[in-house]
Amino acid sequence: MSLIQISNVSRTYQLNSISVEALKNVNLTVAAGEFLALAGPSGSGKTTLLNIMGCIDKPTTGEVLFDNIPTASLSNDQLSDLRAEKISFVFQNFNLFPVLTAVENVEYALFLKKMTAAQRRKEAEAALDMMGLLHLAKHKPLEMSGGQQQRVAIARAIVREPLLILADEPTANLDHKTGEEIVDLMREINRQKKTTFIFSTHDQKVIDRADRVVRIWDGEIVSA
Amino acid sequence: MMTLKIALRNIFRHKARSVITLSTIVFGCVALIFIGGYFQDIFWKMREGFIESLSGHIQIYRRGFNEHGRIEAYRYLIDNYQEIKELVSDFPEVEYVSARLQFQGLMSTGSNTISFIGQGIEPQNERQATIEETQDLRQFMKSKNLGLPVTVFGTSLVGDDDYQVVLGRGLAETMRAQVDHRVTLLTSTVHGATNALDLNVKGAFRTTQKDFDDISLRLPLQTAQSLLDTQAVQVLVVKLHQTEDTDKVFKSLQVIIRDKKLNLELRRWEDMADFYNKTAELFNMFYLVMRIVIGIVVVLGIFNTMNMSVMERISEIGTIMALGIRRRGVMKLFLFEGLLLGCIGGAIGVLMGIIIVSLVAAIGIVMPPPPGTTFSWLSTPVIVPSIVISTFFLSVFVGGVSALVPAYKASRLEITEALRYR
Ligand SMILES: Nc1ncnc2c1ncn2[C@@H]1O[C@H](COP(=O)(O)OP(=O)(O)O)[C@@H](O)[C@H]1O
Ligand SMILES: [Mg+2]
Numbered sequence: 001m002s003l004i005q006i007s008n009v010s011r012t013y014q015l016n017s018i019s020v021e022a023l024k025n026v027n028l029t030v031a032a033g034e035f036l037a038l039a040g041p042s043g044s045g046k047t048t049l050l051n052i053m054g055c056i057d058k059p060t061t062g063e064v065l066f067d068n069i070p071t072a073s074l075s076n077d078q079l080s081d082l083r084a085e086k087i088s089f090v091f092q093n094f095n096l097f098p099v100l101t102a103v104e105n106v107e108y109a110l111f112l113k114k115m116t117a118a119q120r121r122k123e124a125e126a127a128l129d130m131m132g133l134l135h136l137a138k139h140k141p142l143e144m145s146g147g148q149q150q151r152v153a154i155a156r157a158i159v160r161e162p163l164l165i166l167a168d169e170p171t172a173n174l175d176h177k178t179g180e181e182i183v184d185l186m187r188e189i190n191r192q193k194k195t196t197f198i199f200s201t202h203d204q205k206v207i208d209r210a211d212r213v214v215r216i217w218d219g220e221i222v223s224a
Numbered sequence: 225m226m227t228l229k230i231a232l233r234n235i236f237r238h239k240a241r242s243v244i245t246l247s248t249i250v251f252g253c254v255a256l257i258f259i260g261g262y263f264q265d266i267f268w269k270m271r272e273g274f275i276e277s278l279s280g281h282i283q284i285y286r287r288g289f290n291e292h293g294r295i296e297a298y299r300y301l302i303d304n305y306q307e308i309k310e311l312v313s314d315f316p317e318v319e320y321v322s323a324r325l326q327f328q329g330l331m332s333t334g335s336n337t338i339s340f341i342g343q344g345i346e347p348q349n350e351r352q353a354t355i356e357e358t359q360d361l362r363q364f365m366k367s368k369n370l371g372l373p374v375t376v377f378g379t380s381l382v383g384d385d386d387y388q389v390v391l392g393r394g395l396a397e398t399m400r401a402q403v404d405h406r407v408t409l410l411t412s413t414v415h416g417a418t419n420a421l422d423l424n425v426k427g428a429f430r431t432t433q434k435d436f437d438d439i440s441l442r443l444p445l446q447t448a449q450s451l452l453d454t455q456a457v458q459v460l461v462v463k464l465h466q467t468e469d470t471d472k473v474f475k476s477l478q479v480i481i482r483d484k485k486l487n488l489e490l491r492r493w494e495d496m497a498d499f500y501n502k503t504a505e506l507f508n509m510f511y512l513v514m515r516i517v518i519g520i521v522v523v524l525g526i527f528n529t530m531n532m533s534v535m536e537r538i539s540e541i542g543t544i545m546a547l548g549i550r551r552r553g554v555m556k557l558f559l560f561e562g563l564l565l566g567c568i569g570g571a572i573g574v575l576m577g578i579i580i581v582s583l584v585a586a587i588g589i590v591m592p593p594p595p596g597t598t599f600s601w602l603s604t605p606v607i608v609p610s611i612v613i614s615t616f617f618l619s620v621f622v623g624g625v626s627a628l629v630p631a632y633k634a635s636r637l638e639i640t641e642a643l644r645y646r
Contacts (some may be wrong), residue, residue, distance in 0.1 A: 047644075056546055056639040077550050084548025091643070095543040099233035107226070112548055117225060 002065075003163060003196050004030040004053050009062030011048050022048040023059070024219040030198065032163065035190045037210035038200040045219040046200035047168055053198060054087055054166045055079050067163065084112045088157035090167035090199075094149040096141040102152045103128060103137040109156045127159040128152070131185065147178035151185065158189055165189075167199035171206055183209050231561045234533065235568070241529060246569045248525035249619055252518040253573025254580055256615045259514060261581045261605035263507045269601065270500050271467065271493075273371030277431050279493040280322070280461035281470045282477065284308065287489045289458070297326075298414040301456035308488070312462055312477065317469040322349035323457040325448045329411030331441070333399055340395060341439050342409065344448025345381075349463075352380035352390075352429055361602040362588060371432060373442075374599075378403040378427020386447045389423040394438030396428035403427060409443075413453035421451050432599060467493075519622050526626035530562055534630045541634050542642025551635040558631030559624060566623020570616040578612065581605050 011023040022045045030036060030053070038046050051057035052064060055071055056079075064071045067086060074082065088109070089095075096105045106124035113120075128134050131151040141149050150170060157165045167186065171179030183199075183206050190197050199206075207213055215223045236242050275281055285293070289300035302308065309321045325344035330337055353372040358364050373380075376393050389409070391401055401407065405425045413419050423443060430437050449455060464473060474492050481488050494501065534541070541554060549557075585604040593599050 051640050054546070056643075077552075080545070080548045080550045082548075083546065087548075089543075089546045091543070093539070095539060095643075097230075097540060097543075099237055100230065104229075108230075108544075109547060111226060 001032050002029045003032040003034075003067060004028070005063075005065040006053070007063045007065075009052060009059040009064065011045075011052065011057070012060045022219050023052070026062070026219075026221055028214065028221060028224060030196065032196055033190070033194045034196050034198075035187060035211045036196075036198045037207050037213045038198060038216060039202060039207050039213055040200075040216035041202055044216045046216060048219075049216065050166050050168050050198065050200055054089060054164075055083055084160075086163045088160055088162040088165045090150070090153050090157050090165060090170045092169040092172045094141070094146070094153045094173075096149055096152055096156075098141055101138050101140055102133060102144070102155075105141070105152055106156045106159050109160050113160070123159055124155070127155040130158070130189075131155045145178075146174050147182065150174060150178075150182050154182070154185060154189075158193070158195065161193070162195065164196045164198070167197065169200050169202075171201060171203055176203075176205065179203065180205055180209075227557065227560060228564070231557070231564050234537075234561060235565055237533075241532070245525055245529040245565065246572065248522055249566065249569025249623075250573040250576055252522045253570060253615050253619055254577045255518060256515060256618070257574065257577030257607070257611055258581055258584070258605060260511060260608055260611035260615075261585075262603060263511060264606050264608045264611075265604055267500075267504055267507070268606070269365065269370055270503065271497070273432060274497050274500055275371070275463075275467060275493050276368075277371035277373065277433075279496045281464045281467060281493050282462040282474055283491045283496070284312070284460040284462065284477070285458070285489050285491070287487045290489060290491065293458075297458070298452070298454070301325075301414070301454060301458055302460065302488070303456045305457045305460060308460060308486070311480070312460070315473055315476065317464050317466070317473050319463045319465050320349045322346045322461045322463065323445055324459050324461060325445060325452065325454075325457045326459075327411055327448065327452055329409055331395075331399065332408045332410065333401070333405065334408075336399055338395070338398060339439070340409075340441050342411070342448060343440065343442045344445040344457075345442050346445050347381035350442075358599070361590065361600070362604075365602045365604065373429040373431045376428045376430050378425070380429070381426060381442065381444060384444075385424075386444055386450075387421075387423050388426045388447075389441050389443045390426050391428045392437035392440040393428050393430040394434065395441060396425075398438075401425050401428070409451060411451060413451075414456075415453060417453070419451055419453065421447070423447070470494075515618065519618060522619070522622050523626045526562060526565055526623055527629065529565070530558065530627045530630035531633075533561070534558065534634045537634075538637065538642050538645040541637055542639050542645065545637070545639045546643065554637075555631045555635035558634050559627050562623045562625075562627020562631065563620055564623070565627075566620040569623070570619030573619060574612055574616045577615070578607055581607050 006026055006028045009023055009026045013020045013022055038049065040046050052059055055066060097108065100108065103124050106127050107120045110120045110123065125134060125137060128137055131154060133148060133151055136144060136148060171182055174182060186197050187209060189195055201207060214221060286300040286302050293300045305323050312318060312321045323346055327342050329340060329342060331340045351372060353369060353374045355374060358374055381388055381390055389407065403425060406422050407425060408420055408422050410420045464470060470492055474490060477490055545554060589603040591601050591603050
């Protein structure tokens with residue numbers, strides 16, 4: 001069963017008079033449960049494609065089906081609700097809230113879910129525990145290493161039990177060893193929870209750990 | 225709960241900046257509470273002084289006096305005033321009822337002659353303060369003393385001696401009058417005949433109004449009555465224990481006058497206190513302007529802070545939008561922060577305002593005489609509950625208003641742009 005179906009998608013950025021075609025007629029289908037690497041050099045269009053798959057951006061032309069829903073027909077609020085229910089993000093810069101502790105950062109992802117504070121805390125701690133970070137629950141992001149921060153970010157992503165986790169260069173700000181540990185953790189979650197992972201990277205060691213590699217070059221998919 | 229926690233943490237993210245922003249709000253609140261309390265104190269003192277020195281709370285006249293009395297003063301006198309006095313004195317709210325008879329004439333010391341306005345009064349009701357009493361300004365600023373004429377030399381009218389008079393300070397100076405000098409008052413009786421009387425000067429007084437002191441003298445009511453050849457009085461001045469009871473007593477008196485078909489008319493102090501009413505109006509206007517100006521200054525301060533906060537948190541805003549929080553939700557978060565900032569600043573400001581006003585009131589500020597008057601006075605600002613409450617809510621409101629534009633800006637960010645932002 002396909003989770004995402006992208007047909008003839010182009011994305012053009014308009015910069016004053018010049019227009020940049022970041023994606024050119026892309027076709028791609030991602031099945032539920034895949035562990036997929038999006039590989040390509042800097043500026044090739046990885047982020048643009050992830051944004052479109054994550055429903056935070058819309059294609060200039062073409063069609064996107066997410067979980068069999070044509071996203072073009074959805075309003076901003078409907079897209080927000082769709083993300084809240086089904087999609088999580090992991091970022092290159094971790095994007096944790098500096099004023100919140102680790103466990104509060106994870107709880108924040110449950111902000112829109114109707115549950116009691118105690119329940120929220122319990123699930124957040126469980127997610128942190130899975131990342132082996134329960135002992136840092138009360139620490140603020142700036143008191144943690146990059147690898148620890150990214151693991152908090154992954155805990156925040158998985159605590160909502162989404163269908164899809166999108167990770168844009170999740171290892172780019174980490175050293176190789178830590179980066180590989182992070183990818184292994186994602187792999188483990190993918191196995192246990194059947195969560196679909198799509199991550200972009202240009203690190204060969206990371207690419208090697210994927211089930212499937214989609215290579216993108218200058219806005220075009222060169223091998224899927 | 226979570227919203228509150230996060231908003232609080234974000235507000236205090238930059239300590240120095242929060243302190244400055246909060247200081248602006250606190251300063252604004254303190255200023256408004258202080259100035260409001262200072263004005264209130266002025267109003268109160270003006271009011272009580274006016275009532276004590278001139279008007280009493282309610283004045284009772286013969287019907288028609290206020291319309292025609294200026295020209296034919298003696299046609300509108302109250303004959304049966306003792307009866308009415310007794311009737312009105314029965315009200316528990318009434319402190320006393322005092323009869324007055326006012327007239328004009330010429331005063332002569334043999335060498336000098338000058339025109340005057342005389343007031344026949346009941347000395348037991350219309351007390352004068354001594355100079356010693358005015359030394360303790362705080363005591364003198366209490367309502368029972370405020371506005372009392374002050375004896376500047378000699379004494380006030382004493383005992384039941386009929387042949388005595390006290391002069392306004394200006395009048396006394398012009399006539400070079402001293403204690404125990406004899407002066408002759410010359411006037412026409414209510415029937416139009418000329419009459420004169422020799423009186424003993426007991427002393428001189430001053431009121432808050434210099435103009436009044438330059439032409440006025442006071443003498444016992446019965447002396448004025450015999451000089452004018454009448455048993456009647458012009459006005460009954462009703463003094464209450466509390467100014468707040470004025471309307472209540474006024475209404476009851478109206479009913480009595482109607483039911484008993486008395487040929488009388490009434491005026492309340494505020495019908496006479498033109499100067500007070502105009503000043504109050506002016507001050508209220510001024511206070512409104514202050515509120516607006518301070519409000520704008522504080523709005524700009526909070527706006528600046530919130531704007532900086534949004535600019536710094538662009539990638540965070542992108543992150544929470546990616547998490548699925550709607551645009552409206554982002555707007556709410558920032559609005560909430562603004563309201564909370566106004567709330568915290570307002571709470572501290574109101575508290576500080578109350579403390580500062582209490583301190584200043586305990587010490588008191590000696591103020592120079594207001595224009596046209598002769599006394600220094602002691603300002604003791606008061607805490608006005610309605611001003612305290614409205615200042616707090618103004619602060620919260622201002623917090624919300626200042627956050628509107630930054631919050632809107634935050635909610636309009638493009639998610640992808642916000643996430644790309646460094
Ligand atoms: N907001 C934008 N405005 C203009 N051009 C953009 C914008 N975002 C990306 N681009 C351009 O689109 C192309 C693809 O960018 P991106 O998707 O970020 O690639 P990658 O993530 O692979 O580095 C690049 O040429 C980039 O300069
Ligand atoms: Mg990128």
